[in-house]
Amino acid sequence: MAAAGYIGKIEPFDESIETWTSYVERLDQYFAVNDIDxxxxxxxxxxxxxxKTYGLLRNLTAPDKPSTKTYAVITELLQKHLSPKPLVIAERYRFHKRNQRQDESVNDYVAELRKLSEHCAFRDLNDALRDRFVCGLKEDSIQKKLLSVADLTLAKALETAVAMEMAGKDAIELQRKQGEATVHKINKGRGQTSYNARQQKAPAMPPKKRCFRCRRKGHDPNECRFKDEICHKCKKKGHIVRACPLNFTKNGVKSLEDDYDEEYIAKLSVDCNTVQKGRNSDVIWxxxxxxxxxxxxxxxxGSAVSVMSNEDCKSMFKGRKLTKTSLILRTYSGEKINxxxxISVHVTYKEQEADLDLYVVKTKGPALLGRDWLRNIRLDWPGIKTLSSGENNKHKLNQLLIKHSALFKPEIGSLKQIKAMLKLKEDASPKFCKARPVxxxxxxxxxxxxxxxxxQGILSRVEVSDWATPIVPVVKKDGSVRICGDFKVTVNPALQVDQYPLPRIEDIFANLAxxxxFSKIDLRQAYLHMNLEEISKPLLTINTHKGLYRYNRM
Incomplete structure (x- = not known):
């Protein structure tokens, strides 16, 4: 809002955009630049x-009007309500738990640390920021460099970290451009894929790529000490259990890392030697x-190329001759397939046409549509996803919801054949507390x-009671209010509490071995599912600004 002749503009306060503290700071600057007395x-x-904010302020100053208060009083009232002073110990906890995220730059990380330190009340802010900054860095190389610097200051640490971060990005970009110019150039031709690096020795796997034999980094799969090992899970040679492809299967498609192509090998996610049983329900055709x-x-x-078995090829393309290829196929676990x-085929899919290469293998199995075809043919993904969900699954879900409809009702359920009873100590006397202002x-x-x-029958209105407990309204994330009774000032000290020994964590783990x-259940308002005995209901009477209410549930 800005009147004619005034410098700048101040919008109505919106707590979803900024804090009240920040708003008041801008407001003071607006008053100063426009000479408002x-x-x-x-x-x-x-x-x-x-x-909206004026309505809140009117409630806070009632029965007086806001215009009768001073500027300092009004801003302080709203400050206490909208931005109460946080606890130092809690703010320091958040500060010291903050580490740099994977997608976060060094400068953004420092900015977040400065924001978190606002209410920490550190004696030496620069030292605290420096220590948390160094400890929370995600890159080990930058962290080691900073730890080796004597008399390190925050400014020096930030300057060094930013420089190393930029150098790392530049190096990656340079390597990427060099790789694009020299590696894996494909010449289009009938049935033959050629590489300009064909005569060169296959490059070693970059140190940051995982070996498919052991899932560790820093070495070439051909030099892996597990290349002759027999997997105890799939009983195949060339990898260990940790790297077994059966561990990386999801919905019938195995995930692969396609950044290592030794001897111009195209990786197949499905082992062409075997077709796993029971996969038809998850396969997308x-x-x-x-x-x-x-x-x-x-x-x-997960398959780099599209393949078909020799048996299917002969029945479909009678008399067609195959063109030799130097491409070698390899399964995820390392077995080679020559x-x-x-064969070059003409493919038609939903008004799309393309001449594509189809690789023929000796082993049996279904024809695989790999990524080489997906680059030329755009699939009907919405239709595929709809079909994969399955009408049969929807029917089963509807039957399940109807069968157990009682579990999905909006009202709160009730336990049967059991009621809660509260036992008082012999010397207990009733305690009545007035309703607290809200x-x-x-x-x-x-x-x-x-x-x-x-x-819902959880509360009942009563006129008189010997016991009365004040309430504590708790605002939930959705804006609604949970009503809690402050029973620690009334009933709790007078109760005979059941002493149940808590199990040790070692005992729990032993039972789970x-x-x-494993499953867990999160009951909505779980305590309200348990009914109270009639003799215990007077003890759980709450006192509100609307009068007395008595709980019928726990």
Missing amino acids: SEKKVPALLTLIGG IDLKIDGHCTKMELDT PLGV PYSLKPKIEAELQKLEE GGEK
């Missing part, structure tokens, strides 16, 4: 903050035409929650 600050403030033949192929985004050849802004929400609980399936 002290007498006009209150009218200007009440005009600028907007209707694609219907297309190959040289006019209607063909069903299994979609495999294709019998490659903020005007929370009254409508508290009244709505009381009415809701009364309609050998388990394969």
Whole structure:
């Protein structure tokens, strides 16, 4: 909001955009640059903050009007309500737990640390920022460099870290551009893939790539000490259990790292020697035409090329000769498969046409639609995802929801054949506490929650009671209010508490040993599921600004 002739603009306060502290700082600068004197600050403030904040301020100053208060009093009232002073110990905890995220730059990380340190009250802020900055860095190389510097200051640490970060990015970009210019250049031709690096020795695997034999970094798979090992899981040679492809299967498609192509090898995510049973329910089939033949192929985004068995190829392409290829196929676990050849076919899919290479292998199995075809043919992904969910699954889900409809009702359930009873000590005497005042802004929400609980039979209205406990309204994330009784001042000291020994963590782990399936259940408002004995209900009477209510549930 800005009047004619005034410098700048101040919008109504919005707590979703900025804090009240930040808003007041901007407001003071607005008053200063426009020479607004002290007498006009209150009218200007009440005009600028907007209707929502003014309504809150009116509740805080009731029965007085906000215009009767001074500028300092108004800002302090709103400060205490909107931005209460945080606890130092909690702020320091958040500060010391903050580490640099994977996608976060050094400068952004320092900015976040400065923001978190605002309410930490450190004696030496620069030393605290330096220590947390060094300890929280994600890059080990930068961290080691800073730890080796004597008399390290925050400015020096930041300068060194930014320089090393930029140098690392520049080096990666340079290597990428060099790689694009020399490696894996493909010449289009009928049935033959050639590389300009064909005569060169295959490059060693970069140190940061994982070896497919052991899943560790820093060495070439051909030099891995597990290359002759027998996997105890799949009983195949060339890898260990930790790197077994059966561990990386999801929905019938195995994930692969395609950044290592030794001897111009194309990796296949599915082992062509075997077809696993029980996968048909998860397989995604694609219907297309190959040289006019209607063909069903299994979609495999982990496979670098599209393949077909020799048996299927002979029945579909009678008399067609295969073109020799130097390409070598390899399964994820490392077994090599030499294709019998490659054939160029005309593929048609939903008004799309392309001439593509199809590699033929000796082993049996379904035809695989790999990534080389996906680069030329755009699949109907929305339709595929809809089909993969399955109408049968939807029908099963509806039957399950109908069968257990009682579990999905909006009202709170009730335990059967068991009720809670509270036992008092022999010398216990009733205690009655008055209702505590609540903020005007929370009254409508508290009244709505009381009415809701009364309609559900959880609360009952009473006129008199020997016991009465004040309530503590807790605002939840969705803006609604949870009504809690402060029973520590009334009933709790007078109760006979059951002493139940808590199990040790070692005992829990011992009981869980050998388990394969675990589950947990999070009951909505779990305590309200348990009914109370009639003799215990008077003890759980709460005192609100609307009067006395008695709990029928725990």
